[in-house]
Amino acid sequence: MSGIEGCVDMSGIEGYVDMSGIVGYVDMSGIVGYVDMSGIVGYVDMSGIVGYVDMSGIVGYVDMSGIVGYVDMSGIVGYVDMSGIVGCVDMSGIVGCVDMSGIVGCVDMSGIVGCVDMSGIVGCVDMSGIVGCVDMSGIVGCVDMSGIVGCVDMSGIVGCVDMSGIVGCVDMSGIEGCVDMSGIVGYVDMSGIVGCVDMSGIVGYVDMSGIEGCVDMSGIEGCVDMSGIVGCVDMSGIEGCVDMSGIEGCVDMSGIVGYIDMSGIVGYVDMSGIVGYVDMSGIVGCVDMSGIVGYVDMSGIVGCVDMSGIEGCVDMSGIVGCVDMSGIEGCVDMSGIEGCVDMSGIEGCVDMSGIVGCVDMSGIEGCVDMSGIEGCVDMSGIEGCVDMFGIEGCVDMSGIEGCVDMSGIEGCVDMSGIEGCVDMSGIEGCVDMSGIEGCVDMSGIEGCVDMSGIEGCVDMSGIEGCVDMSGIEGYVDMSGIVGYVDMSGIEGCVDMSGIEGCVDMSGIEGCVDMSGIEGCVDMSGIEGYVDMSGIVGYVDMSGIEGCVDMSGIEGCVDMSGIEGCVDMSGIEGCVDMSGIEGCVDMSGIEGCVDMSGIEGCVDMSGIEGCVDMSGIVGCVDMSGIEGCVDMSGIEGCVDMSGIEGCVDMSGIEGCVDMSGIVGYVDMSGIVGYVDMSGIVGYVDMSGIVGCVDMSGIVGYVDMSGIVGYVDMSGIEGYVDMSGIVGCVDMSGIEGYVDMSGIVGCVDMSGIVGYVDMSGIVGYVDMSGIEGYVDMSGIVGCVDMSGI
Known part of the structure; x- marks a missing residue:
């Protein structure tokens, strides 16, 4: 029919058009009109064509919209070339199926200028057995599959599915069946789509689990909307990469009722260049990334990563590469996760250092497990807050082999409402919080804060806010820290006043440096x-x-x-x-x-x-x-x-008040001297019930510069200075020395030096001593000449 200049109208045929036994090919490439098969009551059987069906030069469109039967191209050995059609390919009203499952060649739609409309197909679109490629890369219009009642089966395609050059949209939003791409040996390339990829209304599941190539969505300028999927999104067996790095719109997965399984991806998941946000907030199932061999790169996301409403778990425990969120300009919101956030087996590092917004984990009902991370947890450049306030489980960082770096956080670190424990006991690196501009609030932790096995340092030296641990119901254990604990530059307060447990720093091998704290160190309410x-x-x-x-x-x-x-x-x-x-x-x-x-x-x-x-x-x-x-x-x-x-x-400018001591004051074994010579106030020992024993002092007792007085009048025991090897110098006392109420003895019998009271401006009152004053063994002089 290659030279027909008019139309080929088969619209009234009541039987069927059987071209199944043609040995050559069917060439309709030069038709100037259109091919109208819209009224065929039977079916169009091209299943036995040995050549190919070439429609590449049709200037009109191919209208199969009213076919009541189905279009069977399943046995075509050649390929179906529609690449040069200037009009549309309209299959929207087909009541039967479009079966292309046995095509040995390719289905080439790459040059279609119009639309490919499959929106009203009641049956299935079966492309599962295509040995060649499905090329839709040059379609200028839309690919509309939104009204398909059956399923779209591409599971057995040996070539690739190329949609990279579509200028319109890929609409799969109304598919009631499944979209099965699980057996594709090539890759699925959607990187150049200018419109949107809409899968929001799929009732079945999207199965990409057996793809051996890559899923490339890196150049999509619109949105990827999966928000209304009722089933699962299974990408668990992809051996290539999942590349979403160049998406300029949004990735919306917020309404998925099933789970997102990426556990078996051999390549990496790259979301680094997404301009919109990644919304997973309404997922009812789990987000499983536990078996990814590459890394998960979200470093260039301009919007937010919202996981706040996930009812399942976020499992990243088996990732062999890194989890990089360092360049996110929005927020990372995990506040409403009902399961656990498990990062325990990550072999790389977790990098959140360049996040411009907040990291919100405040409403997690499970645990945050980072215990087996072999790399570092870097949060040093976060410009917002790290909020872990409402975590109902534990925050476990005990097995981190690298360091935990929070040094450049511009907001606050809020752990005040954690109901479990904060375990950092096995960290092999350092815990660096030195540059936090906000507060570190751990005041409401119901469990323990365990830092006992940290092999590095705990550096909080540059915190501009407060470190609040006042409401911890467990204990704070820092006993096994190998490095030092540096809090020297804290501009706020260190509040540990409400700790119900113990503060154990007994095994620290380094230093505890609090020298530059600008606020207070409050431990007043510790119950342990x-x-x-x-x-x-x-x-x-x-x-x-x-x-x-x-x-x-x-x-x-x-x-x-x-x-x-x-x-x-x-x-x-x-x-x-x-x-x-x-x-x-x-x-x-x-x-x-x-x-x-x-x-x-x-x-x-x-x-x-x-x-x-x-x-x-x-x-x-x-x-x-x-x-x-x-x-x-x-x-x-x-x-x-x-x-x-x-x-x-x-140099004490106030007073030294020991007047109410119930026990004794024992200074008997001091090897140096006791120097009270510059005290501006007075030394009051008048109410001591026990003894003041200075008998074994090797140096001397110098009280010569006391401006007030020395009152020992109420001592009920005795004052024993008998073994002093040096001198007792009271020569510069401007007040008086009152020993009038001593009940015991004043024994200075063994003083080797001298007792000098020559410069006392007041008087020496010994009038009420009930014992005796023994100066019998003084080897030197008793000089009272200047009294």
Whole structure:
């Protein structure tokens, strides 16, 4: 029929048109009109054509819209070439099926200028057995499959499905059957689609699980809408890549009722160049990426990644590559996930360092498991907040082999409402929070904060907000940290006041540096104990601008095994230990205890236990305290008997009040000297119920520069200075020395040096001593000449 200049009208044929036995080919390429088969009651059987059906030069269109039967091209050995059709291919009204399943050649529609309309097909579109390619890459119009009642089966295509050059839309939104691409050996290329890919109304599932090539959607300028799929999106067996990197619209998966399975992808999932957002917020099933061998790249997404309404789990536990979200300009919202977020087996790193928005995990009902990550968790450049407030499970980072870097977060890190535990105990790298501009809020954690096995450092030195751990119901365990704990540059407060458990820092091998904190360190409401006994480095609180409040600790403050120094010399506020119900044990400190530059007061007045400094190897320096040293309400003992250095209180501008001590004050084994010479206030020991024993001091006791007076009038025990090897110098006291109410004895019998009271401006009152004053063994002089 190749030379016909008019029309080929078969519209009234009541039988069928049988071209099945043609040995040559059917050439309709030169027809100037159109081929109208719209009224055929039977079917058009081209199944036995050995050549090919060439319609490539038709100037009109091929209208098969009214065929009541079906169009069977299943046995064509050649190919069906429609690539040069200028009009449309309209199959929208076919009541039967369009069967192309046995085509050995290719189905080429690449040059169609009009539309390919299959929207009204009641049967199926079967392309499952095509050995060649399905090429739709040059279609200028739309590919409309929205009204297909059957399924679109492309599962057995050996070639590729190329839709890369479609200028219109690919509409599959009304398909009631399935879209099966599971057996495609080539790849599915949608990279150049200018319109949208709409699969939102598919009632069946979209199965791409057996594709051996790639699924390339990287150049789509419209949207990929899968929001209304009732079934599943299965990409689990793809051996190539899933590339969505160049999508300029949105990827909407928010209404999927099934699950998204990407567990067996051998390539990578690249979403790095998406300009819109990725919305998975309404998924009822799971998002499974656990078996991806490549990496998941979301680094260039300009919109948001919304997973907030997922009712299942987000499983990334078996990813061999990296999860890169570093360049996301929107938010990562996982706040409403009802399952778990499992990243425990990731072999690469989790990079969220360049996120411009927030990372919101606040409403997760399950756990956030990052315990087996072999790389790093990098959140250092997040400009928003990291919100984990409402997590009902645990946050497990215990097995991370890299570091956890949150140093550049511009917002806050909120973990205050976590109902489980925060476990960082096995981190092999560092936990770096040094540059956080907001707050670190852990105040409402119901479980524990376990950092005991961290092999690196815990660096919080540059936090501009507060570190709030006040409502932790478990304990804070930092006992096995191999590095140091650096909080030196915190501009806000460190609030641990409501911890119901313990604060255990006993096994830290590095240092605890809080020297630059601009706010307060509040541990006043801790119900357990504060254990720093095994710290190998030093405890530096020297630059704290606020207060150190430990007044309400119900347990003990144990610093007995610190090998370094305890430096509190630059604290601008107060050191309040007045309400400690346990003991303050500093007996095994190998360094020095430096409180010399404290601008406030040192309040130990309400300690119910003991203050034990007996084994300090260095010095106890309180020389520059601008406030008071109040030990008046200590119910236990103040033991400084084994101090190998000096006890220096020479520059205290307030008073030293020991008047209410119930136990004794033992300074008998001090190897250095006790210097109180520059005290501006007074030294009040008048209410001591026990003894003041200075008998074993090797140096001397210098009180020569005291501006106030030394009141020992209410001591019920005795004052024993008998074993002092040096001198007792009270020569510069401008007040008076009142020993009038001593019930016991004043024994100075073994003093090797001399007792100098020559410069006392007031008087020496010993009138009420009930015992005796024994100066019989003084080897030097008793000089009272300037009284």
